[in-house]
Amino acid sequence: MRAFAELLDRLSLTASRNAKLVLVRDYLKTTPDPDRGWALAALTGDLTFDAAKPAMIRKAVEARVDGVLFGWSYDYVGDLAETVALIWPAPSDRRPNREPELGEVIEGLRTATRAEVKGLLEGWLDALEPKGRWALLKLMTGGLRVGLSGRLAKTAAAMMRPETRLTPPSPDGAETITPLEPVDVSAIEEVWHAVPPPYGDLFAWLEGRAERPSPDAPGRFRPVMLAVAVDEAVDFPKMDPADYAAEWKWDGIRVQAVVEGAVRKLWSRTGDEISGAFPDVMEALAFEGALDGELVVWRDGAIAPFGDLQQRLNRKTVDARTMAAFPAAVVAYDLLADGATDLRSLSLRERRARLETLVQGHGGGRLHLSPVVEYADWDSLARLRADPPVGAAAEGLMLKRWDSPYVAGRPKGPWFKWKRDPHVIDAVLMYAQRGHGKRSSFYSDYTFGVWTEEGALTPVGKAYFGFTDEELKQLDKFVRDHTVGRFGPVRSVRAERDFGLVLEIAFEGLQRSTRHKSGVAMRFPRVSRIRWDKPAREADTLDAVMDLLDAIETGGGRIAKV
The missing domain is CATH 1.10.3260.10 (DNA ligase, ATP-dependent, N-terminal domain)
Incomplete structure (x- = not known):
């Protein structure tokens, strides 16, 4: 100990x-x-x-x-x-x-x-x-909170791998030195849910004493494929629109739904099981395999605002009343396994065809197909992105190469995300202070920051509204659980690249300011969303905020979300 x-x-x-x-x-x-x-x-x-x-x-x-x-x-x-x-x-x-x-x-x-x-x-x-x-x-x-993500811990485990393996002496007394291939963290994630703690078989493989454990455990999580932000000026001239499928970037949370025999699992994109909060979805899924999609609240034939979904997130269980008020569903956009067949090495075009067949034959209201957006060129797609017919439920577009296999991690080139709604940033909670009046016992005034080029956080604004009373309780608890320092009435909250609470901040405008260390001031900032699902390292940067400020000052108005 x-x-x-x-x-x-x-x-x-x-x-x-x-x-x-x-x-x-x-x-x-x-x-x-x-x-x-x-x-x-x-x-x-x-x-x-x-x-x-x-x-x-x-x-x-x-x-x-x-x-x-x-x-x-x-x-x-x-x-x-x-x-x-x-x-x-x-x-x-x-x-x-x-x-x-x-x-x-x-x-x-x-x-x-x-x-x-x-x-x-x-x-x-x-x-x-x-x-x-x-x-x-x-x-x-269960509250270690030492600034270490689960993926970083697995990365450290991968670093245990020796460069060579020495086999025991043979009958003639000879020893053999065998080179060992390095292990990537994605290979560990592939077998992670098939090897129970305390991971004896995993360590034996990492140290070269045994073969890699089999990943074939029913209901297991598959490492997800992530997109990179598109740079219109740099990327589009090198991209042929015919090579890319476009679809809406739905305003829910990324999930992986797995049904393999009697095992049913719903995973977040970071590999956390959230099945308990969505039993209505899991009971209704009637396929065999694993699919990638967006978890949303589906009401009256359309995707409801993200705030409705938040009513069901971060719960171990959910009652019938909540399920009826906020009916959840999965909008599927990729098929990773069809029955016992792993499809990840196939092209997106082939996976998509099998996904369409699966969803069309599924029935019920808990599984829907994410439609492909038809477009002729980047200009016409940009017009759709600026004024999407699907409304606020889409926060932008995804661009995916038709010939791309499903690869774990964030490879550059196959998948891009093209966000909209420029006056929203993702920032990291840095400081908190008690409110006034009925909020005097809650930490309700929040200072948030973005990443500098040096990898540090710099404050860019303060917000004290935009969240519900229930969300206030959650934020207050987070502040108290993760306080690392005090400055009079202000608490400093743990905020590092591998640990921190990301807040989606909405604001009406930006202006230059010599009074603020970051050089910018926000007009009417508010917390529009608590990003429990987003790692702190993926919050926005000061360079991106300054780019937005430049665009606003030059009349660009609303540009892609930074």
């Missing part, structure tokens, strides 16, 4: 992406099984413990410490795990002489009843030093 606690502590204090990779790689290389596997599962968010709840932790500490003192301390520190780790009193008798191992803690949390967990928790807290207590509580509550 001590090595895991040290890893979490160093990760939380390290801003550099490469340094985080090295820290995780070295931990995985030097830590024995099964502890390293459990650590990797925790870092990737694949560990949950139903018997361990924050209320139980609070009850345990309030039995040892004055409740008022704990309340004041918790309000000041702002983080439950950190508060308990610091305030937990050492036992009056001799401290236990053995700290628990990580695997021992995991096994205890997985097998113990809720009544038994309380006793285990108290014993572990007595045995650990403050840093170990903090790591234990973060592990129990």
Whole structure:
């Protein structure tokens, strides 16, 4: 447990992406099984413990410490795990002489009843030093939040791969050195959901001791193919419109729906299972295979605004009333597997033909086909993009080469995204302050920033409205859970390239400002959307904001969304 606690502590204090990779790689290389596997599962968010709840932790500490003192301390520190780790009193008798191992803690949390967990928790807290207590509580509550994405942790695992493998001596005493091919993170993602933690088979493959595990697990997640933003001036002259299919970029969230035998899964684009929040969709899907599409609320034969979908996101379960008020559906635009046949190596044209056949024969109102947009040239497509007949449910266009296979990652060239609605940016929450009046107990005033060329965040505006009361509670909780500093009444929120909350900010205009470090000021900014699904590194840049400002000043008005 001590090595895991040290890893979490160093990760939380390290801003550099490469340094985080090295820290995780070295931990995985030097830590024995099964502890390293459990650590990797925790870092990737694949560990949950139903018997361990924050209320139980609070009850345990309030039995040892004055409740008022704990309340004041918790309000000041702002983080439950950190508060308990610091305030937990050492036992009056001799401290236990053995700290628990990580695997021992995991096994205890997985097998113990809720009544038994309380006793285990108290014993572990007595045995650990403050840093170990903090790591234990973060592990129990699933809130590691050390600025490390799941994909980055898998990238670090891929870096474990040695360059060569030494085979055991043969009967004649000879040893053989065999070169090993590097492993890309997409190869790990391909098998990830087929290898349960603590990932013994995965490590054996990465270290060259065994063959690659089979990815063929029913309901598994397939690594997604992503698009790059199109540069009209640079890209269009090199592109033939006849080579590209155009379709609307629907204003929902990217999902992967998988039905394989009795296994039904709905995955987000980052590989998080969200099936529990959409049982109505999963029960209605009547195909065999895996498809890529957009999850939306479908009402009266059309896609409803994104705000309706938000009513169902970030829930483990959903009641019948909510499902009836916000009926969800999948708008499909790609077919990854048809039955047991993997289609990803086929061209988009071939995959599309099979997808059309599947959707046409499906029936019901939970699966729809994303139509191909007919166009003659880039100018006519630009006119459609500026004034789409589908309305606000489309935030732009997607351009996909008809001959492109489905490749994991973000390759340059096959797929492009061409967004509209220029007066919206994606920014990262940096600071928060309590509101006034009925909001005086909530952190409701938010400062947000965009990425500079040097990879740092610079503030570009403040917003304190545009969200619902329920969203305010979610934002307030995020601020309290991720506070990293205080400046008077202002809280600094954790915001790094691999961790942060992205807010979609809508605004009426931009102007140059010498009063702001970024050089720009926004007119009437508001939070138009909370992008729980978007990684912080994909937020907008200051260069893109300045390009928008230049376009507005020169009369360009509304240009493609930055």
